[in-house]
Amino acid sequence: MWKAASNWVLDWIAGLGGFALFARDVLASMLARRPRGPLLVQVHLIGVKSQAVVLITGAFTGMVLAAQTYFQFHKVHMDTATLAVVGVSMCSELGPVLTGLMVAGRVGASLAAELGTMRVTEQIDALRTLATHPIDFLIVPRTLATIIAMPLLTAQAIAVGIGAGYVVSVYFLGIEPAYLWANTVTFTNLQHPVMGLIKSVIYGAIIGLVACYKGMNCGEGAEGVGRATTEAVVYASITILISNFFLTLILNRIIPAL
Amino acid sequence: MIETRELRKGFGPQPVLRGVNLRIESGEAVVIIGRSGSGKSVLLKLLIGLNRPDSGDVRVDDESIVAMNERELLRVRSRFGMLFQSAALFDSMNVAENIGFVLQQSRRYTEREISVKVSEALEMVELPGIEQKKPSELSGGMRKRVGLARAIVYRPKIVLYDEPTTGLDPVVSDSIDQLIVRVCDRLNVTSIAVTHDMRSARRIGKRIVMLHEGRIHASGTPDEIFSSVDPVVSRFVKGISDLRDTPIQP
Numbered sequence: 345m346w347k348a349a350s351n352w353v354l355d356w357i358a359g360l361g362g363f364a365l366f367a368r369d370v371l372a373s374m375l376a377r378r379p380r381g382p383l384l385v386q387v388h389l390i391g392v393k394s395q396a397v398v399l400i401t402g403a404f405t406g407m408v409l410a411a412q413t414y415f416q417f418h419k420v421h422m423d424t425a426t427l428a429v430v431g432v433s434m435c436s437e438l439g440p441v442l443t444g445l446m447v448a449g450r451v452g453a454s455l456a457a458e459l460g461t462m463r464v465t466e467q468i469d470a471l472r473t474l475a476t477h478p479i480d481f482l483i484v485p486r487t488l489a490t491i492i493a494m495p496l497l498t499a500q501a502i503a504v505g506i507g508a509g510y511v512v513s514v515y516f517l518g519i520e521p522a523y524l525w526a527n528t529v530t531f532t533n534l535q536h537p538v539m540g541l542i543k544s545v546i547y548g549a550i551i552g553l554v555a556c557y558k559g560m561n562c563g564e565g566a567e568g569v570g571r572a573t574t575e576a577v578v579y580a581s582i583t584i585l586i587s588n589f590f591l592t593l594i595l596n597r598i599i600p601a602l
Numbered sequence: 603m604i605e606t607r608e609l610r611k612g613f614g615p616q617p618v619l620r621g622v623n624l625r626i627e628s629g630e631a632v633v634i635i636g637r638s639g640s641g642k643s644v645l646l647k648l649l650i651g652l653n654r655p656d657s658g659d660v661r662v663d664d665e666s667i668v669a670m671n672e673r674e675l676l677r678v679r680s681r682f683g684m685l686f687q688s689a690a691l692f693d694s695m696n697v698a699e700n701i702g703f704v705l706q707q708s709r710r711y712t713e714r715e716i717s718v719k720v721s722e723a724l725e726m727v728e729l730p731g732i733e734q735k736k737p738s739e740l741s742g743g744m745r746k747r748v749g750l751a752r753a754i755v756y757r758p759k760i761v762l763y764d765e766p767t768t769g770l771d772p773v774v775s776d777s778i779d780q781l782i783v784r785v786c787d788r789l790n791v792t793s794i795a796v797t798h799d800m801r802s803a804r805r806i807g808k809r810i811v812m813l814h815e816g817r818i819h820a821s822g823t824p825d826e827i828f829s830s831v832d833p834v835v836s837r838f839v840k841g842i843s844d845l846r847d848t849p850i851q852p
Binding site: 462466472477 | 686
């Protein structure tokens with residue numbers, strides 16, 4: 345029992361160390377040379393192709409949040425503050441976090457499975473024999489593409505979420521639009537979307553790095569690829585949720601209310 | 603010139619190579635034979651720095667590669683070409699992109715020059731006109747030929763072949779062997795092949811090295827190896843199992 349626990353801790357520490365070295369190599373490659381792989385293709389695959397799922401998530405989250413807030417605020421006659429809650433929540437928390445989780449599920453799994461399959465079919469070894477560093481050609485374009493795509497997707501999710509919340513508030517719940525919008529603009533200031541977009545860039549880096557690391561270090565065969573795919577999604581999602589708490593504390597301190 | 607000195611490599615508690623000393627001169631055509639699991643492919647990957655040894659040294663053109671980091675190894679690997687057992691073609695790219703990959707990455711050639719070199723490489727492996735096909739549309743033999751074209755298009759000095767004929771029918775195997783011999787002669791490259799296909803070993807090797815129990819057990823010309831009286835070598839080249847000497851227990 346004790347031995348199993350100590351082995352688990354040692355494996356965990358070794359994994360963390362491996363990930364830190366991997367992230368260092370990726371960062372060094374990003375700073376030292378321009379991407380050798382097809383960056384725009386990856387931005388398309390990661391960003392453009394994730395739009396539908398992110399927009400649907402953003403829209404329905406905004407709608408539910410508006411409805412739920414209204415049902416509570418109506419009891420204390422604060423109906424017109426409904427969309428302000430939606431705005432602040434979508435901009436600073438729900439927009440980046442839900443977009444991060446959806447992209448971690450869709451893109452993280454895809455990246456880990458693609459790279460894992462390349463590894464078990466010796467394609468990554470082939471790349472190395474062709475005098476090409478896998479980090480330069482495979483990892484940097486994918487991680488950069490995720491970092492570029494995430495703020496764009498988050499901005500879309502926020503905009504659609506607030507828009508959907510507005511539609512529900514005005515046309516389904518009958519809130520007076522002028523007061524609703526006035527309160528939204530009063531309470532949602534520039535600090536919130538800036539905070540959300542900074543978070544989204546960090547989540548993009550987390551998704552890209554975790555998924556690529558898991559794919560590049562997957563076990564043998566179909567089982568190894570399957571496990572790497574699952575772990576990529578789970579670890580990226582958990583890291584996003586945990587880091588969100590600390591980012592919220594830090595960003596609220598360093599970004600003044602604008 | 604490639605040289606290994608007391609090369610050792612194990613996976614977990616299981617030692618695979620227990621001190622391999624091997625010297626391959628420039629222009630040689632060497633075939634490494636040995637039973638499945640004897641460490642042939644591991645040795646091949648150590649020669650090009652894809653794996654790292656537990657101890658010992660690998661020297662390429664008198665330069666030790668074991669202490670090099672991955673970026674330094676890229677420079678050394680540009681002298682190598684390698685044909686993998688599964689061909690390891692990039693399945694997201696078509697044949698032309700696979701073969702022209704190194705040329706594209708070097709950024710020294712125009713699209714037109716790359717296209718010409720890809721066509722030449724495909725003609726050399728007798729597969730002209732399949733530039734636009736995807737690897738998934740190719741048969742096993744065609745994949746191996748495209749893998750060979752990819753390995754030689756940038757004119758490396760050393761070409762490594764990992765089980766080049768495994769899984770192919772005898773006719774296709776023969777054609778692959780002929781291609782390997784032709785590449786070795788025409789391009790004047792050092793060829794190092796790993797195989798347990800004895801017909802193939804005889805056709806492509808000017809020297810045959812046998813790996814047994816993690817060490818070089820025998821080395822000689824094909825005629826010497828095939829006429830060897832050493833029981834381990836003799837059994838292997840004749841394909842005689844140890845089981846014949848073992849009485850079956852009731």
